[in-house]
Amino acid sequence: MKLTRISDHIWSLRLWMIIPVQVWLVKDKDGITLVDAGIPMMAKGILRGIEQLQAGPLRQIALTHGHADHVGGLPRILETNPVPVHAHRIEIPYIEGELPYRAGKRTVAVLPKGATVALREENPGQLSPIGSLTPYFTPGHSPGHVVYYHEEDRVLLAGDLFASRRGRLRKPLFTPDMTEVLRSSAVVGTLKPVRLEVCHGGGVLRAADQLEAYIAKEAKSHAGKAKLGARPPR
Ligand SMILES: [Zn+2]
Ligand SMILES: [Zn+2]
Numbered sequence: 001m002k003l004t005r006i007s008d009h010i011w012s013l014r015l016w017m018i019i020p021v022q023v024w025l026v027k028d029k030d031g032i033t034l035v036d037a038g039i040p041m042m043a044k045g046i047l048r049g050i051e052q053l054q055a056g057p058l059r060q061i062a063l064t065h066g067h068a069d070h071v072g073g074l075p076r077i078l079e080t081n082p083v084p085v086h087a088h089r090i091e092i093p094y095i096e097g098e099l100p101y102r103a104g105k106r107t108v109a110v111l112p113k114g115a116t117v118a119l120r121e122e123n124p125g126q127l128s129p130i131g132s133l134t135p136y137f138t139p140g141h142s143p144g145h146v147v148y149y150h151e152e153d154r155v156l157l158a159g160d161l162f163a164s165r166r167g168r169l170r171k172p173l174f175t176p177d178m179t180e181v182l183r184s185s186a187v188v189g190t191l192k193p194v195r196l197e198v199c200h201g202g203g204v205l206r207a208a209d210q211l212e213a214y215i216a217k218e219a220k221s222h223a224g225k226a227k228l229g230a231r232p233p234r
Helices: 040-053 074-080 179-185 185-193 208-230
Strands: 001-003 010-017 020-026 031-035 058-062 085-087 116-118 122-125 133-137 146-149 155-157 163-165 168-170 195-197
Touching: 001 040, 010 040, 020 040, 031 040, 040 074, 058 074, 074 146, 168 208, 179 208, 185 208
Parallel strands: 031 058, 058 085, 085 116, 155 195
Antiparallel strands: 001 010, 010 020, 020 031, 133 146, 146 155, 163 168
16 A cells, blocks of 8 residues: 655555545644545555554544445554544444435444544534544535545545546545535635545645536536436336
8 A cells, every 4th residue: 555645744545446545644743643444455554554654643533424435444443543533423323334325225333333423513514623634514425524624734635525537626436416515515615725635536736726617517417417317207
């Protein structure tokens, strides 16, 4: 697994499994914050990456959402590093096996009930920072999806709010509510990160510059698809 420094305080760890799967190590004053936990076979590499950085122990884990390719490494990592795992309160029932992501599918409890810490809300809609990262609620790809912004480095860890290819924003895969995703993606225009990172793809520089074109293109293709779907059967 490749450990790459992407800014002053952030490193990425990436594995290729048909598509790239990426997690991030963020250096804080007192240790490391891990953002997302990848697939199970990444756990060992994540723990090795933390050791390699020599920037203190793992202090906490912050999840963008609970899909299997973002929480797979958790059991093994937590076995030797019992640290708090943070996620948006709306996402927690899916992570703890109370609700399935798709209606009619089985539930999966990655963590036992009550084990996930809900991100604190300072004012309604405003989430409290986790170390040097500020979470922003960005639903659509999953009900409680969040992105994490590192203000000092101006890096946005965007999870599956987008995918990317050759430095361009792409729509995320397996997304139940694309309309809401496009609404949520406005956060990029507000924050104007120097670098945006996604779980499945490479970094995107000055993503705000391509945001308008991306939204217009995807909204159009999505509207077309919605129309096809709405047509009554003959
Ligand atoms: Zn996902
Ligand atoms: Zn994913």
